Structures are given as C-alpha cells and as structure tokens.
Amino acid sequence: MPRRPLRVTTADGVRLRSALDALRADLHVRRDFPAGVLAEAEEAARDPRLPGYDATDVPFFTVDPPGSLDLDQAMHLAVREGGRGYRVSYAIADAAAFVAPGGALDAEAHRRVQTLYFPDVRVPLHPTVLGEGAASLLAGQDRPAVLWRIDLDADGAVTDVDVRRALVRSRARLDYAGVQHAIDAGTAEDPVALLRTVGRLREAQERARGGISLNVPEQEVVELDGGYALRYRAPLPADAWNAQISLLTGMVAAGVMLRSGTGILRTLPLAPHGEVARLRRVAAALRIDWPHMTSYAELVRTLDPERTTHAAFLHEATSLFRGADYTPFWPGHPAEPAVHAAVAEAYTHCTAPLRRLVDRYAAEFCLAAVAGQEPPEWVEAAFRDLPGAMRGGSHFAGTIESASLDLVEAALLKDRVGEVFDAYVIDVKDSDPTAGTVHLRDPAVVARVRGGTAPLPLGEPLAVRLTQADPGRHTVLFTPA
Template sequence: MPRRQMHITGADGAALRAALRALRTSLDVPAAFPAEVLAEAENAAARPRLPDADDTAVPFFTIDPPSSVDLDQALHLARRPRGGYRVHYAIADVAAFVTPGGALDAEAHRRVTTLYFPDGRVPLHPPVLSEGAASLLPGQDRPALVWRFDLDADGRVETTDVRRALVRSRAKLDYDGVQKAVDNGTAEEPLALLADVGRLREALERERGGISLDVPEQEVVEHDGTYRLAYRAPLPADGWNAQISLMTGMAAADLMLATGTGVLRTLPTAPDGAVGRLRRTAKALRIDWPHHVPYAELVRSLDPHRPAHAAFLQECTALLRGAGYTVFFGGDVPDPAIHAAVAAPYAHCTAPLRRLVDRYCGELCVAAAAGTEPPEWTSAGLAALPGRMAEGSRLANAVERESVDLVEAAVLGDRVGETFEATVIDVKEREPRVGTVHLEDPAVVGRIRSDTGDLPLGERIRVRLTEADPGTAKILFAPA
C-alpha cells in the first residue's frame, strides 16, 4: 500500500496535544514516576547485579525503528562448522535492576506495559533504565539473558540454552537499512544469515500451520511539532526478525512446560463462524479463495500493498481476538496450551523493558535451563499476572485506537464536506448500512453510515466526510 502523509498545522498540533493530554486523564494513564521509584531506578542503574558469564566477544546487533532507544533484543547469527546455524539472542535483563518487593517493582506491577502516544510514550520503567542502563544500546556492556540455539540446515531447533551473561551490541540497525543491505548484497554474513534463517523459519511456520499477518500499520508520526498519518506495510526484514522472537517464545514455552510451572500466551482456535464470515469478505473483495485452500495458505499469498488485500488482512485480525495469558503450577499443564496463530505453545519473553510478563518468563526459563528452583518472587506473583496483563492490554489498545482517532479527526478537521476515494472494508452484519472505510490518502480508517442503501463490502466508492471533531475524536463518512 502506498505510504501517504498529511500534515496538520501548528495550531491544530497545539489543539491535538491538548486533546492527547485530556485522553491521558480520561483513561487514567499513569503520570510521572514517584520520587522513590526514580531514586531506586537511579541507584539500580549505577549498581546492577552483573552476571559472571561474559559474552561481550559476540558481535551482537539490534534491529528496531530508528527512533527507538528502549532496545530489548540483540542478536547474532553464524554458520556451524558441520552445517546448520547458531543463533545468539540477547534479551535485556530487567531483573538485574529491579529488587523484588521494592518501589520500582511495585510500580512496574501497577503499569504492566509501556503505552505509546503520538506525542511520547509512558514507559513501564523509568527512562534511566528503559532508555539507558538496561537498554541494549550499542557500545555499552549490559546484563542480558542470552539464548543460544543450534539449528539444523532446515532451521529446526536442535538444542536450546539460556543463561545470564554480559553482552555488548556493536550496531543499532533499522528495518529499512537491513532490507536494503540484504537486497543489494552488501549485508555482512550475520545479517545475511538473518534472511536465510528467517525464511527457513517461515517455511517451518507454514509446515506447522502457523500464521503471521502482514497487516499494514496505520502510524501516527510526529515531526517538528506536527503530526501525519501513514500506512506502513511490513518488510520481509520485519518478518525475519519476528521469526527469531517467535522461535524464542516457543522455546520458552517448552522450557516452562517441561518444569510444570510458567505462564503462556494462549489463543483459542477461531470459531467456524468467524472463518465463514472471512470467506464472505474475501468474495466481496474479489479475492479468490478456493475451498480446498487453507486459510493460512491464502493469507500468505496476499500482497499487503494492494488495497483489497490490505483490507482483508485487517479483517483477519478478528481471528486473533481472545488472546490471553495462562499460568500453571506444579505440573498442572493447561490443555490446550497452544497459541492458535503460532500453532505451538508460546510465551512472551523477548520484551521485558516494555512488558511485565516477560521478566517473569525470563526468570523461569533461566532457572529451568539451569535445573534450579526459580526465585520466590516469580511464584508469588504468577497467579495474579494474567489479570494484570489483561488490564494492561486493554489500556494499551484503548490508547492506540483513541490516539489514532484523535489524529484522524485533527487531520480532517477542516475538510468536512470534501469527498475521498475509499474501500469499504467492513459492514455490520445486523446493520448493513453501517461499516468502516479505508482511505489511502490521507491514511485514515473511519466509520461510514449510509442513508440510501446497504454498503457494498469490498467496493471502492467515493465518500463524503460528514463529521470530524478533534475534541471528541469522531470522524464519520457517508457515500458521496
């Protein structure tokens, strides 16, 4: 899908920032960190608990958006002398800085997750840690949980290990740069191997029936005090990097299941009715879906740069609803223990700077790999973790959606009455005159209501903007 941009004026930007401040208040978003939390974080940043093992000789690198400074993961890939691959994957060791039961720990349990607003983020941990001492920034020695995977020539995991070690990233890379280096053949071997291993892991994902949705992301981008909306279709490099994280999450789940204690990220299989509705959507969008073709295979054949395909991929996210966290103790393993989209047991363990649950998973996995008992704080807090994470996820989703709504309303605030090209990407089953349209220029996904007849799902139509109120984050279209 083309990347579209539309700026709002400085005056609009001031009004939007005021609306974003009001949104923080209405959603009861955590404010500044308490003084005792900041003091404890400063002390922890100066005196982390350092590991005995030293992996600073491994030339790790990170891959993140250019503006990111809260870097959770670093990786390195190499060929094994007798064939196959060795992957080192370092995860920021937040537990090296957080004292269980302390003020910093209590605040993390209150916040649960980092929240992202267009004008800044509300971090899980104070910036002195999340953007400094605990972040895997280049050229800095950092405590980490280092996963080591030996893979065969097909990318299958043969052995897994995880331990604490000191690491040093050599470079901070971004997705666009990685993609260009791989495409033009200038990538050094560790980076080129990411493409090789990523493709092998994608093939294994297809084999086990897993699904990765390449859904174009609607982004809010701030620049020089103004904001714009843009669509970003994921690059192949996004998928290769994600495969390393998925591999680690599956390995973490296996380790915890073997010990009988842990927390999994689970997703039930979508009901038959949901898949049936997707088939109707595909037909409306003129996407050929033969009955003998499985859903996962169809999804992989789609091009997110094509508007109809992008609209269908967005509708596919409905099958991912219902994800949650499942804890288990004393060998009482949940059944099923599968994440339906991953098509395997899976755990969140690769983003501890931004998610509370990942610190628990990391600690449980280090203990499982060493054959030791996990720290008492993990079992003490495990039972309450699913509820905390569910509440945090709801807040994060509300922040994301309502922030985009505010920017959409601000972008379109002075264009009421104008017409735009759009694709109808959703129609309510019980109210077919109400639905959702997808504009390419500007990058807006908005509500539409028809007073003249049912909306044509999947059709490109001209729509008229009838309402755009930045104060209430409301936009509404009607068929032109």
C-alpha cells in the first residue's frame, strides 16, 4: 500500500552518496551476493523450468518507471467476445521457475526477503542475471510466467478467474508518462487504451466497496542551479489505473486462497478512532474542508496532489495504513479478520515475485488450488517461518525509507542552517503544544519544530528557522522564527 516514496532523478553528489553508503554500512545492508548464489543464479538463467502452455501469441505489454529492468508484470486487456465486458490477462514473472527450493539462491532470498530501495541504488532480492535478466518480463523475450485471466462484466466486476503457468512474450516496454500521453492524445492502441477504461471501472468498484487509494506525491531530488533540491511529483492517472490491475489480481488471488482453505493474506486493521480524529485536525490545519458526514475514503478522492496543502495531508494520511500484517492459514480459514482495511476486501501480495519473497509462495497456493491439488512440499516446509520473515523485512524496508528520507533532507539542508522558511503547522503534540510538525512550502520537506515559548498555531502559516540539519544523525529540526 502507499508509503512515503522517495527517489533520485539525477546524480546526487559525492557528499550525499557517501552519507548513503555510511547508512547502508550502519544498517548492515549487503549489496553483493555470495559466489555460490551467483553461480546458482547463472545456471538457473541458462536452464529455467519452462511451462507446457504457450501464450506467446498474446501481445502483452509492461508499464513501469523509465529505465526499470526488474519487470514483474505484463498485461493484455481486451473486450470480451460480444462486447460483454473485459478480459484482463496478467502475466506475473515465475520466480519459482528459477529458484530451486532449499538451494543457495532460495536461502539468500529468505535472508533478504524483499528488494530494498535507497535514493541512489536498489538492493535486489535476486541477482541481476535473474531479476533484471532471465526472469524479468523484458520485451521481445519468451519468459515463464504465472498467467492470470480475469473476466469482468461491463461494470468491472469479476465474473470468472483462471490461473496457470504459461510461456509469455511481452511486445512493448512502456512507462507511465508515455502511456498517459498516448491515451490522452488518442493514439494508444486498444490494449493500452483499455487501461483507462478498465482502470476507471475498477476505481468505481473500489469506491463502491469503500476502498482507499492514496495519490501520494513522490519526493524527488533534482538538480537546480548547480545544486540540488527536493520537490514533489504527483502521480499520473495512468499510475493509478495500472495499480488497479495489480489490486484486482491480489483480490482474486486472496479469494482463491480463502476458497481453498490454504494461503497467506496481506491484512490491515481499521485505523483507531483517535488516528482519524488526528487527521481531521490536520485537515483543519491545512484549510481542507472535511464535512462531518464525508468519509475519509471520499475525502481523499477530492484532493489534488499538485496543491501543497493537499500533498501535505496525503503524506499524513498514510498513518492510517499502520499495522499491516501477513496472516497465514493452513488448512481452514484465518483466525483473524481477513480483510485489508484500505482495499476493503481480502487481499494478498502476489504480483511482485522478483522483488518480494511472499509473492512466490502466493502463486503456488493459487496454482495448486485452481488445479485441485495440494501445494508443493517446499511451500509447506517454509510456510511456518514466512509470515515472520515478511514482517521483519517490511519493518526493515520502512526503517531504510525513513532513514533515507531524513538523511537526504538533512544533507540538502546542511548548508542552510540559520535560514528562515515559510511553512504550515500541520500537527501539534498534545503533551507539548510548543512542539509539532511543519510542512515547508519550499523545499518539499516535512519536519519537526520545537523550541518556541508559545503554543504552535495549528493550521496557520509560520516562519521557521532551521536550527539543525545533520546528515550523520539523519536529523532536521526547526524552531519558530
């Protein structure tokens, strides 16, 4: 689900790279792979397990950020025969075709759990020869995949589901901006043009069930006048339409698991009432109109991430997504509620096996269930430890994201200590009304403020002075000016 994204769009300078290298060392993040793992990956790349079903006649395409090579998903969208709805064909990279259970590659994947993202580099789950090579759904290459075929009616509701292993071939590697431009200009071919149609139908289905998708702006580090700056980038509609296809697959996969009585879900509890009340305070602080009878899900759909105050609220709104967990069940049904509160439906992670360990297992549960078989023995053998490993991996990834963001903000503000900035007060601590959080107009920074003698004016503009920006300690601190 949405988090607070951060990425670097240009070279970020020696000082910032050195600080990020030090952060990786402090967190004991190992970028390279052991020799045995690399050797096994090379062998697997040469001789993967290929499926018998051939779907290479389907003209799949991928949609990812520019330059991405670890392509987990490829899709094809079509109007069903007779115009009775739509067919979503969604091919997911088959990591199990390359990773032998119990081998060195498998053990390393269980140690890493998921791909880690720093502003300057990514630390992958699998060696590059697989994750960006033989297992990736690169255009023009035959690849083993787990192929979902999901039929929708004219309103976008699911009518039929099938999943099987298949050999697929992507025809085009597209990016979000290119897809958006082609759709807006009316030049996109039908399989791509249908992304808007199906995406909007699924968004309507999401609204009807009370689901929430946050349009959280990305923070970018960009080159500016010989230096570097932080700014926000608002997601495009194509980002959201693409995400709806992934959400759709995660929901139908969860349904397959629940019907079979075996699987692992991604769950999220309802946000505590106090957290929603805090967000109402933030909305008031930012002069965002939140009528009493309007739900949180309805409110966020009205916000424009291009507006500074709305972007600030959307970042704060991610706090409602705390407490996500992995809930296993084997056999029977989950002992805990099986719904993901933000999705407003049962949901599982299954669409990113090149970047997340649990997705490889989710595929096996679904393939076995549809075939009327028991999951493979290797799935059962590792199943007991999988939820704990994923919890730990998710927490570690969150730690890296938070530390990286703090470090980048501190590094880019290091030479501006003593300067005064325009900001909004978006939160005030109940225990100390002289301390809270401010959202700067420029640069795109959200940080702590304290040290004044008067209560902070919640919702009011406030001039703040930068008193601390320490990349070594990953801290940024302001005081009222």
